[in-house]
Amino acid sequence: MDRRPRPRHAVAMRRLDLPPLWLLAFGFLAWVIARADPWDLSLGRWTQLPAGLLIGGGLLLILVAVVQMRQHRTAVMPRREASRLVTSGVFRRSRHPIYLGMALVLLGWVLRIDAPLALPLVPLFVWLIERRFVVPEESALALRFPAEFRRYAQATRRWL
Numbered sequence: 001m002d003r004r005p006r007p008r009h010a011v012a013m014r015r016l017d018l019p020p021l022w023l024l025a026f027g028f029l030a031w032v033i034a035r036a037d038p039w040d041l042s043l044g045r046w047t048q049l050p051a052g053l054l055i056g057g058g059l060l061l062i063l064v065a066v067v068q069m070r071q072h073r074t075a076v077m078p079r080r081e082a083s084r085l086v087t088s089g090v091f092r093r094s095r096h097p098i099y100l101g102m103a104l105v106l107l108g109w110v111l112r113i114d115a116p117l118a119l120p121l122v123p124l125f126v127w128l129i130e131r132r133f134v135v136p137e138e139s140a141l142a143l144r145f146p147a148e149f150r151r152y153a154q155a156t157r158r159w160l
Contacts, residue, residue: 138153
């Protein structure tokens with residue numbers, strides 16, 4: 001590992017490179033797109049219930065995953081070394097339930113603000129999170145827990 005000191009701005013930017021901040025940025029961008037829609041497109045009023053369920057379900061999934069990680073006394077924050085590999089509870093269904101919850105919240109938000117032009121932001125958000133966080137985290141877990149992570153990755157999907 002490179003031990004050279006990093007410039008302060010690089011350290012500050014790394015601290016700001018967090019999934020919740022990306023979620024907020026994408027949510028704000030969806031809101032801007034909704035307000036700037038020149039065609040005044042709409043998904044219809046039927047989306048409000050699914051929007052609420054997606055936002056609530058996503059937040060609940062995030063909360064449950066964080067609680068389970070805390071119970072196992074392992075790192076919740078990205079780029080911190082995990083002390084344990086959590087494979088039970090919601091982690092039995094998805095290797096990244098927190099990121100999945102964030103994607104559900106974003107989709108729910110896009111539906112809530114009735115922004116059909118912002119729908120492509122959801123797969124873009126998933127792609128960005130996967131590239132910036134999921135792949136590096138899984139690489140680190142594979143190095144720290146080689147056999148256990150290999151079995152876990154074979155048995156459990158990355159997202160759903």
